[in-house]
Amino acid sequence: MLGLIGKKVGMTQVFDERGILTPVTVIQIESNIVxxxxxxxxxxxxxxxxxxxxxxxxxxTKPYAGQFGEVCEPKKHLIEMKEFDKxxxxxxxxxxxVFKDIAFVDVEGTSKGKGFQGAMKRxxxxxxxxxxxSKFHRGLGGTSMAATPSRVFKGTKMPGRMGDARTTVQNxxxxxxxxxxxxLMVKGAVPGPRQSVVIVKKAKKK
Amino acid sequence: xxxxxxxxxxxxxxxAVNFRIGDTVKIFFKIVxxxxxxIQVFEGLVIAMKNxxxxxxxxxRKMSYGVGVERVFPVHSPRIDHVEVVRRGRVRRAKLYxxxxxxxxxxxxxxxxxxxxxxxxxx
Numbered sequence: 001m002l003g004l005i006g007k008k009v010g011m012t013q014v015f016d017e018r019g020i021l022t023p024v025t026v027i028q029i030e031s032n033i034v035x036x037x038x039x040x041x042x043x044x045x046x047x048x049x050x051x052x053x054x055x056x057x058x059x060x061t062k063p064y065a066g067q068f069g070e071v072c073e074p075k076k077h078l079i080e081m082k083e084f085d086k087x088x089x090x091x092x093x094x095x096x097x098v099f100k101d102i103a104f105v106d107v108e109g110t111s112k113g114k115g116f117q118g119a120m121k122r123x124x125x126x127x128x129x130x131x132x133x134s135k136f137h138r139g140l141g142g143t144s145m146a147a148t149p150s151r152v153f154k155g156t157k158m159p160g161r162m163g164d165a166r167t168t169v170q171n172x173x174x175x176x177x178x179x180x181x182x183x184l185m186v187k188g189a190v191p192g193p194r195q196s197v198v199i200v201k202k203a204k205k206k
Numbered sequence: 207x208x209x210x211x212x213x214x215x216x217x218x219x220x221x222a223v224n225f226r227i228g229d230t231v232k233i234f235f236k237i238v239x240x241x242x243x244x245i246q247v248f249e250g251l252v253i254a255m256k257n258x259x260x261x262x263x264x265x266x267r268k269m270s271y272g273v274g275v276e277r278v279f280p281v282h283s284p285r286i287d288h289v290e291v292v293r294r295g296r297v298r299r300a301k302l303y304x305x306x307x308x309x310x311x312x313x314x315x316x317x318x319x320x321x322x323x324x325x326x327x328x329x
Contacts, residue, residue: 009209009210010210012210012213012214012260013260013261014213014217015217015280015282015283015284017284018238018285019236019238019283019284019285021280021283026209026210026213028209178213181209181212181213183209183213185213
């Protein structure tokens with residue numbers, strides 16, 4: 001699995017060479033550094049630990065800083081990518097150019113928090129009629145059956161906290177890789193607010 | 207500079223807008239058909255412009271066989287070859303949507319004739 005840590009910059013639009021307009025999300029990928037490696041012999045699985053964005057020195061604890069050792073300064077974000085496709089060794093710096101030959105990516109991020117929401121917004125329930133004497137408007141309706149089972153099943157869709165959850169959007173087409181600006185442009189939207197951290201991975205299903 | 211601004215600036219055309227609201231313009235629009243590319247001309251009255259940097263669009267209206275046809279062009283699109291102004295119009299509004307409801311002579315826009323004295327002072 002190939003993936004890097006990036007930052008959502010925002011959305012815009014680009015014209016391609018044929019003049020067709022594409023809505024794109026701009027993701028900035030500053031240099032990612034290989035901090036450590038997990039091996040089958042030592043850890044039971046193979047993975048590559050990537051770090052990005054320097055952390056403020058007084059904000060890191062000694063145990064956290066210890067992970068980086070001699071490799072680099074402590075980084076804000078750390079991820080483990082299982083079975084990294086590329087041959088890398090500790091201390092290697094990876095940039096946007098990793099995605100140069102990749103056509104589709106999956107982007108993982110934390111979606112915008114919506115607070116406590118009703119079933120209509122949260123789960124797309126239809127709700128009831130607004131007028132003509134209707135007394136059922138935005139409620140969720142029945143949640144279960146009668147005497148059997150005489151309880152509400154776990155996991156029933158109900159009102160509650162919406163958003164602010166780990167979300168992945170799959171198969172986004174890579175429109176452009178700009179090495180000067182260190183940005184990647186993908187077609188369509190990406191979860192989360194601007195300036196949020198996202199993980200860009202090679203598409204799993206393409 | 208802001209990354210998004212920089213990306214948008216790259217695609218922006220300089221002097222893309224050489225016309226104003228109320229002008230009659232010819233828009234030379236490239237059309238790609240498979241391998242071949244040809245230019246189609248759309249001539250009509252500029253009734254609206256919507257700003258938004260790279261997203262700026264212009265609405266052009268014409269009468270085609272008695273039917274009103276409006277087309278919205280992204281001003282910075284590479285498919286717009288060039289724009290030719292046929293006639294300058296004298297209007298007092300930024301959006302000429304009222305034209306849609308008018309028929310005949312009242313659907314016309316008066317031609318802008320610059321005063322001689324103004325022209326002299328400009329020089």
